[in-house]
Amino acid sequence: MKKLIKNREIIEDTWSTVEDIDSPSELPKGNIIVSLAIWQQYAETLKNREDPLGILLASDEEPEVIKNDLDQFAVIAIHFPKFADGRGYTSARELRTYFNYQGEIRAVGDVLRDQLFQMERCGFNSFAVREDRSIEDALNAFNDFSLAYQADTKNPQPLFRR
């Protein structure tokens, strides 16, 4: 099973991702993360499912569109098509700060060690590190800095108010 960093620990990833289906009967059992398109098309069916549900947002899909459904999702996965595409940082921050989402926010896609520290500050608490990279090494990223100037989702006060 794939590994994942969650709350700074390496765990087994129990979720599978479904991005494209022709009918809701194709949805597997267990923990699934579905694309925004699937959610929008089959929301009623998905709401009645017993197993936990997650949603996947592409880098150009804004949290605004799911803000009334947040209690449906145990996980919100945000996709990074390239590690240098920073839109996902804004999405995670909006979910935590504006919409008060308390569940898991997961970084998926081109997720690399050197971005984890800032991602965590924006509200991500789980990281599907790219599979060709050492997930153990990636854990070191959280110790890159011992303080920061800005307010963030971990430290709601900027340095000048602390």
Added chain:
Amino acid sequence: MYAYTKQDQRIVEERAAQYKDQTHRYLNGDLSDDEFLVLRLQNGLYLQRHAPMLRIAVPPGMLSTKQLRKIAEISRDYDKGYAHISTRQNIQLNWPALEEVPDILQELATVGMHGIQTSGSCIRSTTSDEYAGVAKDEDIDPRPYCEIIRQWSTLHPEFSMLPRKFKISVTGSPKDRAATQTNDIGIQVLSNAEGEIGFQVRAGGGLGRTPILGPVIKDFLPEKHLLTYLDAILRVYNRYGRRDNKYKARIKILVKAMTPATFAEKVEAEWLRNKDSATTLTNEELARIKAFYTPPHYEKLEASQVSFLEQCETNAEFHQWVLTNVSPHKAPGYSIANINLKACATAPGDISAENMELVADLADCYSFGELRTTHRQNLVLADVKQTQLFELWVELYKASLATANLGLITDITCCPGGDFCSLANAKSLPIAEEIQRAYKRIDTANDIGELELNISGCMNACGHHHVGHIGILGVDKKGSEFYQVSLGGCSTDTTSLGKILGPSFTADEVTGVVEKCVNVYLENRQDKERFIDTYRRIGINPFKERAYEKAN
């Protein structure tokens, strides 16, 4: 100037350590070229034509003598014994070894310096007026706000992977010496009718491929809301700025596409969600930062010192230097002394390690141990007693640092160009040198008067050619170097972008064309018109006709 707290120091040291580890992992093969590229750029390291180039942040153009001496030492130990002042007031080393950069950063950290965000698609180091805090025409000192922005933008969690680079400039004077209209965000500090401090905010200005003057998107932003409003602009840009084409990724393209009015509305809506959050500045923080910029202990002096006036009368060369290179200071009996790094046959903005040390000594002796870098690639001693100008000049003169050409045609702003930069289409330094030779006689340059001549080796416009009264741009035509000439740009008072004169010229022709344009000005000028004034009055055609007239 701002002095680091233990916390500031810790952040810089931790960034240096992080970069050391990143370099180590790259050299071990654990990071790909593309991955390391983004990481090194965000730390100021480019890979150039011959060697890497390390850009060191000098925010906002303020240096202590201790820092300058450290740069001199580093340039000797790790480079070829000189450094270059960039058009964004930073300092560049042109020959460091990639493997040694972590050691250089550790050295820099000991004097509170670094390369953080001096390149890459992130918020760059903030620039300002080189006369901030001392200019006679200044309303409000912009430097505290530059420092507040520096801290806010340093390793910002949300805005470290923007669509493209992002430049902010702040001024507090009506005469804009900080090019605020050609930055991604340009901020003018001002006070309203009630005497409250605030900011006029421009967004979406820039040079490069698509030069645009930034439109005003907020007429008056109250002081304490500075950071939440900047957050809002950056959030809108991070979300909607184009990422499919790097030539269309700057915020200016977004603002233009949305229209400034719609962009402003979008920012306003975003701001209202975050306004009054913890990021709102407190009175304590504003006071803490401003305290670093209280004026030094000026002596109470008469405005015009008799001995100084006598020195001007008896020494023509000194008098000339005073006329061009000394600017009025707000404190009576004090002056702003400009040290021009534009001597003929040296690359504009270059300074040797020996001269850095000399200038540091002079700043300690005559200007409270501080100096400034300028976007026109010169240095400034901001607080010199009029009575000591002569002594200072003598020392500078002995070191060939008393070039008396500030603001004249030979005070050329110029990028390193094709001799160094791997982006350049053409060389820029030889062109600068030839023009400087043509106007070597100070009387000639003086007679022409104020004339900004800017040269860029490519469309990226590091030499700010769009805002030169005369702008020269290196272009590539079928593998050969050509130069496009534009006229009428201006970065101060009434900012304007230059118009292209016509088809481009060969390297051999450029100086001749510049001379023709200058002659058209000299023949047409009225009263005390500057080149730019005459150009604005008579238009481009007389220049065009002369530049392209057939030789008889």
